[in-house]
Amino acid sequence: MRRRAVSTGFAALVLVLAAGGCQREERQTRLDPPIAAALDGVALMPDRISGAPPAVYVALGKPYERNAFNLAEGKRLYGWFGCAACHGEGEGGKGPAFLDGWWAYGPSMVSIVSSIRDGRPHGMPPFRDKMTTEQIWQLAGYVQTIGAYSAKTAAPGRSDAKQRRPAENRAPAALLFDPGPTPLHPDQGPEP
Amino acid sequence: MTQDHDAGTRDHQVDRTMLEARLAKTWRTDPGLWGALATVDHKIIGRRYIVTAFVFLALGGVLAMLMRLQLAGPEARIIGPDRYNQIFTMHGTTMMFLFAVPVMEAVAVYLVPLMIGTRNIAFPRLNAFSYWMFLFGGLLLWVAFALDMGPDVGWFAYVPLSGPQFSAGKRADIWAQMITFTEVAALAVAVEIVVTVFKQRAPGMSLDRVPLFVWAMLVTSFLVIIAMPAVMVASTMLILDRLVGTHFFNPAEGGDVLLWQHLFWFFGHPEVYIIFLPAVGMVSTMVATFARRPVFGYLALVMAMVATGILAFGLWVHHMFVTGLPRLGESFFTASSMAIAVPAGIQIFCWIATLWSGTPRFATPLLWVVAFIVTFVIGGLTGVMVASVPFDTQVHDTYFVVAHFHYVLIGGAVFPLLGAVTYWFPKFTGRMMSERLGTWSFWLIVVGFNLTFFPMHILGFQGMPRRIYTYQPDLPWHGLNLFVSLCAVMLVAGFVLFAVNVVRSLRCGVPAGDNPWDAPTLEWATSSPPPPYNFAHIPVVGGSNPLWESPEKLPVASGLCLDRRELIVSSVVEAQPEARESSPQNSVWPFFAAIATSVMLIGSIFTPWAVVWGAVPVFVTLVGWFWPKGTPEDAA
Amino acid sequence: MRDEIAADLSTLPLHGSGTASVTWWGTLAFILIEGTGFAVGIGAYFYLATVAPAWPMAAPPPDLLPGLIFTGLLLVSVVPNMMVARWAEARDLRKVRAGMVVMTLLGIAPLVARVFEFRAMNVWWDTNAYGSIVWMLLGLHTTHVLTDLADTVVLAALMFTRHGDDLRRYGDVQDNALYWNFVVVTWLPVYVCLYGVPRL
């Protein structure tokens, strides 16, 4: 009786602590094709910078930004699909950096998904035919995490590889990125 | 400094009724929730510990049945791989960290003070703290499991699979932090038992008169003290790797994945003996009582336990025979692993000799002892097999090993434990367990166990690896797997019947009296269940079997105060009385301290700063715990 | 079963001191636990050093000064520590009070040096495995300094209350002194590891 009261209290505490955890940890290994098709329906604004995410994405609880498994999958895809060739570990190279938290097309998932799927001017190729819709969303969630100003608890830890920058679950991007004396990326951005 | 309290009432100044009333008042546990949270009575805490551990056994058993359900047929889709991996991880973790080790320590928390004739365990508040930590650690693990964030990396959590790259989210962190909870709890109990056995033995109970269960717990406690820091270091490294990006296990930055295995098994192998040695102590105790003679080879048994304890730290590499370590080193570990057969053999031979020359009485506890010997010898012999490097390369990580360690852990530890529960049940509750139900559950469990686990040896030879959530229909495993799953039902039925027996006997068992088995050790000298103060007078011991040596009268010491919690501190070897020491009053602070520590530990899964801000409440509660309250117990 | 009085213990003291004290034995047991922890940590250090092709990995050896100051302060603190223990045994309340204040200060001073010691390692915990183990050993030891300091502070405060002049408090002071000696002694092998091994 007494023990039950105590343990219920504690269980309630843990429940509160883990309230978001439930969804953050779920591992969905198979995305139903109709849902994938619905996720593909990204409605971009005419300037191709921002737009509304598909209703189904919101209804699912934004799994690609909050779910640890999806974010980790995104990190693997980042390596498998050679993103590092142009974007480095987020510090940029031929392509723009992600670490500085400065987004040429805005930080919304819709923009990032669209960038990956359809490509962008100045060299970003479309991955529409290389990745599935689910993979594109997973990768977009991860890419968004790289430049986040406050680390998500669901963000991936470091990789078992040479370390070039602190892991995604550590300090915010702004602290890790030294833009130097020149102003931020005047050359990046949408076509004028 | 004041001698005021020395003027208080002494036990020889009042009559028996008054004595018992005064002691009961001094040592009481207050009724109600507050009293329950504040109690430091080792019997109440021990009982809680035992019950909680058995609840975890039941939960772990449910998981085992879920696995058997899934494995009953090939390519079954009852449980998906993600859940299955959580289930087998939870099963192993629960059984090892939340059942086997705690239950043995729990029985010791209850029995050791009684067996050595003292009134409470040393550091009783630490004891209360230990229980809460254990409970909160277990809840952390199981609540996480219920939320689909249970660990899924195996109870051994090998890196890199459990590391930051391959284990997304907090699942592995929860496992690693649960380790911290349970190890803190286990280490606390180990310290208490070592100090209790060293310093609180009844006058005259020199080391060569200490009951064998107490010896077993002493050796076990030292094993805990030396083995558990390794796994705490390892799990801390894992959390650091995952949370703040250290590189202990990252080969690309100079780390090494085998470091984890070395640290884990340096703890993990002694862990087996941490579970097994208490069982050995229980068997030695029960053999003596039911053969009605002192156990044969007391000194040999003590030395065998000590030798097991020492050898336990030289065997860990036999869990790593297929990792590609140098062959010569591996051969050394083959030799040392085989050597453990010698102390194990000595123990078996001594028990058989005791039975041979005694007059066995076939009550349920003795049945369990016999089943233990027959089953454990199989587990020990398969242990000798896996100690051989070439043999191990074929059976390592197969169902052969699953069979082996279930023979060792169930046959070697759970059978004696069930016997011990039956044996000490009258002391715990004042009532006997039913012999009829006991015999039924005995046969169901023993037969069910062997039918369930023996075929797994064969599955291992047939190439069935461990930790697979399913297997393909073209493999020749499904017949035996189905058989095993069906027999597991029998095993479970036995356990259910055992539980029914416990519940029924609690309510309407035959009243037991002080010493229903005519046993020789001190716990049977007091009433059943024992009063809060254990003994109205502290016994004085003149031999190894006090109740057989003097069946009518119990020699006792007088002169202790009645208005403070007082017990005897005695010298380590000879148990000469040194002081009338006080034992701490009830306090709710250990409970608060456990809550504060839990908040800190769980917080540190999510942010390293939790260690900083979480330390503040821990500090506050500890000050509350240790600050003198001006009770008579503070007098010196 | 009847109780039969066989011994009279009424003349025994109300509290055991020294080896007759359970807290002394408890302190010893915790020292054994934590000593094992340090041994395992140092073992891991040497294991990683053996596996690595170069040690220290991609980092200069640590600067010596802060470590020397820290070690010096620890070694110096042993003298008043032993004196406090002796005064406690002699139940000299005034001296024990003064000694506890000194020990509090001597607990804080090395912590200041320790802050600079972390910097002097010339490596971060996330640089490589060398940095990780170095920071872990330092962190492990710092935790011990901190916990003993907390214990000293509380005991010092206690000594100034009405609970101070009590055989049990004097015992606590002695146990605390024993634990501080342990903290000093464990530092020495750690010190050799951190500063000596990278210079081999």
Next chain:
Amino acid sequence: MRRVQRAVALALAVGLAGCSGWQSALDPHGTDAARLAGLMWFVMATCAAVWVLVVLTLAPALWRRRAPRPDPLALDAPRERRMRAVIAGAVGATVVVISVFTLTSFVTTRGLGVTGSDEPTIRVRGRQWWWEVEYLDRDPARAFKTANEIHVPVGRPVRLRLEGDDVIHSFWVPSLAGKQDMIPGRTNELVIRAERPGLYRGQCAEFCGIQHAHMAFLVVAEDEVAYARWLEIQRSDAAPPSGPEQEAGRAAFLSRQCAACHTVRGTPAAGTTGPDLTHVGSRRTIGAGLLDTTRGAMAAWIADPQTLKPGNNMPLVPLDADALRDISAYLVGLE
């Protein structure tokens, strides 16, 4: 006594008769596995005898008739002495038995993995949840990659260089040799020698994540001629498609997501995330031992890999029926 032992050994043998099979430690077809099986039988028979001895001593200890002993402390001194001597003898026997075991296992270990000088070297990398197999050659141009199927010549030792790519896996073909872990950051070696031609199944023996259960492979032991022919075929580029269906399949394969992860030598497909598919049609199974290589199985696998092997790294690519049929036809045709 001896008769009892023999009876027990026989009973055990009958019990273990089910141990034959293509993945069984007690049905050896390799040099090492045969040595191991010999050791295992010896040790098990000895242990069985020990167990029987213990039980045969325990039984009379429990059930023999004896005089009542009212005083539990009254012990028969001469008998205590006798028992002490018997126990000393038993302990001595234990020491002898474990010494013999230690020696035999040492000798057995030394006899394992005997190699010649010019044995073929194959690098096997464990990846989540399949096996990347690379036949090394002094001439790098003659080296090639395949997956989940290892061909070896009968009667010749083959050196396996075992590496872990992501997490720890364990390489185990019970019929040929004991297991050896594949550990990231380390390289282990294992020498196998098949004594008889045949198909031997292996399976990952170290828990490696969600699809540990479906991480199998085949070792095909064949005679030198067949082996040499197989090598030549594997070294060559993929066969061009024959017929319009396969032609369309190839086009779909290259234009859809497949080519991003898989290599088909002789085409632009050069992904390295998934297994090399250049000669996938010649392999006996797909999905790391999951399904037999048939057109139907191939189509099922491509259509829904996450239902057949949940959590594996092959995504569900939405394909229309035509593309699915064409691609599976193309892949099965890659012999």
